[in-house]
Amino acid sequence: MRRPFEVFLAVSAGLILAFLLLPILALFLRIPPEDLLSQLTSQVAVDALLVSVKTSVIAHAVVLLLGTPTAYLIATRRFRGRSLVLTLIELPLVLPPAVAGIALFAAFGRAGLLGETLHAAGISIPFTQTAVVFAIIFVSSPFYIRLGIAAFEALDPALIEASRTLGAGPRRTFFRVALPLAAGGLSAASALAFARGLGEFGATIMFAGSLQGVTQTLPLAIYAQLDLDFDIALALGAFLVVVSVAVLLTVKLLPSWTRFTLISLAPSGRSD
Amino acid sequence: MRRALLALALVVLAGCGGAAGGGDKNDNATVFAAAALTEVFPQVDSAATYNFAGSDDLATQITEGAPADVFAAASTKYPDQLYDQGMVDKPEVFATNRLVLIVPKDNPTGIQSVDDLRNPDVKLVIGAEGVPIGDYTRTVLENMGATDVLDQVVSEEDDVKGVVGKVSLGEADAGFVYVTDVKPVEDKVTAIELPAEAQAKVQYEIAVVKDAPHHDAAHQFVEQVLSEDGQAKLQAAGFGPP
Numbered sequence: 001m002r003r004p005f006e007v008f009l010a011v012s013a014g015l016i017l018a019f020l021l022l023p024i025l026a027l028f029l030r031i032p033p034e035d036l037l038s039q040l041t042s043q044v045a046v047d048a049l050l051v052s053v054k055t056s057v058i059a060h061a062v063v064l065l066l067g068t069p070t071a072y073l074i075a076t077r078r079f080r081g082r083s084l085v086l087t088l089i090e091l092p093l094v095l096p097p098a099v100a101g102i103a104l105f106a107a108f109g110r111a112g113l114l115g116e117t118l119h120a121a122g123i124s125i126p127f128t129q130t131a132v133v134f135a136i137i138f139v140s141s142p143f144y145i146r147l148g149i150a151a152f153e154a155l156d157p158a159l160i161e162a163s164r165t166l167g168a169g170p171r172r173t174f175f176r177v178a179l180p181l182a183a184g185g186l187s188a189a190s191a192l193a194f195a196r197g198l199g200e201f202g203a204t205i206m207f208a209g210s211l212q213g214v215t216q217t218l219p220l221a222i223y224a225q226l227d228l229d230f231d232i233a234l235a236l237g238a239f240l241v242v243v244s245v246a247v248l249l250t251v252k253l254l255p256s257w258t259r260f261t262l263i264s265l266a267p268s269g270r271s272d
Numbered sequence: 273m274r275r276a277l278l279a280l281a282l283v284v285l286a287g288c289g290g291a292a293g294g295g296d297k298n299d300n301a302t303v304f305a306a307a308a309l310t311e312v313f314p315q316v317d318s319a320a321t322y323n324f325a326g327s328d329d330l331a332t333q334i335t336e337g338a339p340a341d342v343f344a345a346a347s348t349k350y351p352d353q354l355y356d357q358g359m360v361d362k363p364e365v366f367a368t369n370r371l372v373l374i375v376p377k378d379n380p381t382g383i384q385s386v387d388d389l390r391n392p393d394v395k396l397v398i399g400a401e402g403v404p405i406g407d408y409t410r411t412v413l414e415n416m417g418a419t420d421v422l423d424q425v426v427s428e429e430d431d432v433k434g435v436v437g438k439v440s441l442g443e444a445d446a447g448f449v450y451v452t453d454v455k456p457v458e459d460k461v462t463a464i465e466l467p468a469e470a471q472a473k474v475q476y477e478i479a480v481v482k483d484a485p486h487h488d489a490a491h492q493f494v495e496q497v498l499s500e501d502g503q504a505k506l507q508a509a510g511f512g513p514p
Contacts, residue, residue, distance in 0.1 A: 109441065
């Protein structure tokens with residue numbers, strides 16, 4: 001009785017794995033590897049790579065600087081409206097990217113909510129690299145904060161308590177105890193958020209437009225090259241697969257990641 | 273493993289086939305049409321199933337095996353290409369179009385002509401190279417000796433709707449679109465005519481896909497588009513005769 005069930009499990013797993021891996025593998029097999037590499041040195045690809053790296057790094061720095069304290073605050077403090085704040089942070093995670101795009105227009109566009117204020121200050125955001133950075137922050141910071149909260153919540157409260165009773169102030173406790181202990185989880189959160197930001201497409205193409213060397217990121221370049229030069233699109237796609245694999249490996253190799261992986265991947269697991 | 277995968281694919285296909293069964297029974301044509309035809313084609317034939325997108329994207333989809341019956345493009349380039357590859361029957365010109373310059377109603381940078389686009393404050397949005405509207409825009413600018421206004425481009429859109437959207441939102445100051453794109457947004461944008469001698473030759477071609485799943489319906493659709501009635505509707509929408 002046991003054997004047929006084992007076979008059933010193996011076949012199910014095999015089918016879904018093959019379905020998931022086949023398209024990714026096909027990306028690499030459609031043209032020879034050396035062509036794939038040579039396409040990556042084309043001007044379009046290099047420009048897109050530079051734009052993506054620049055905007056992703058800036059956006060990610062902002063996400064880390066503001067997101068870490070935010071995650072710590074929500075993980076360690078109980079206050080009124082906390083679950084509302086949590087929901088707001090989770091909202092962009094489930095929002096379709098196109099909605100993020102028009103929402104950014106509605107807020108920061110010339111005809112948007114802050115449009116006149118920004119215009120008076122001589123600032124124009126749409127169609128600039130700032131717009132790309134905004135789009136990335138909008139979609140990737142909720143990712144980081146949500147996983148960051150899980151990382152902080154996974155810490156043993158007794159350790160924080162001990163730090164306090166031994167006379168460390170809240171600031172010292174944060175920097176010397178909580179942050180180092182959560183470092184593994186935060187790094188994993190950081191890597192996943194970075195990957196999410198690097199892949200941002202919908203909000204960027206609407207709010208920042210697509211201009212080679214200015215706002216055309218890697219995913220936008222893939223879209224633009226689809227009809228011009230399919231091989232470049234393939235090469236860029238393969239490149240992003242490699243980056244994604246690297247991100248996942250980094251996450252897997254971070255020791256404390258596994259400790260809270262279950263909690264963090266199920267946001268509803270801790271709804272207090 | 274291979275066999276199991278095929279079996280799964282068949283199961284999925286069968287499931288989808290069941291869901292799409294209604295469409296198959298009344299044998300309607302699936303029409304892959306240029307974004308510029310979004311408003312008018314359903315008036316010409318309301319029964320057909322439409323997939324509107326940039327002509328280039330549609331061509332890619334058809335090349336990759338999408339189940340299209342008819343391909344109607346905003347240029348002759350892609351239908352001719354697919355014809356050379358043996359993917360479609362001989363394409364026919366069914367309409368013509370012309371380009372205009374559009375600006376938002378409040379026209380914040382005071383644009384009256386193509387020359388005004390040289391103002392360094394202007395945010396110009398155009399179609400990307402390789403997309404019909406993008407290629408025509410470059411032809412028109414070359415004909416006018418005004419390719420330097422391309423310095424003011426802030427975004428290259430993948431289809432004409434992207435240009436229309438960004439100008440009608442008021443986020444871009446100007447864009448080049450087909451005259452037929454203006455009507456749905458005429459309360460938001462002002463169209464500026466371009467000199468007739470600078471116009472690009474914008475021809476729309478239609479072709480039946482070789483492996484069309486609904487071959488008869490595909491031919492009927494093309495006939496309907498080329499008929500007096502179809503042509504009248506196209507011209508009411510602003511298109512020129514073939």
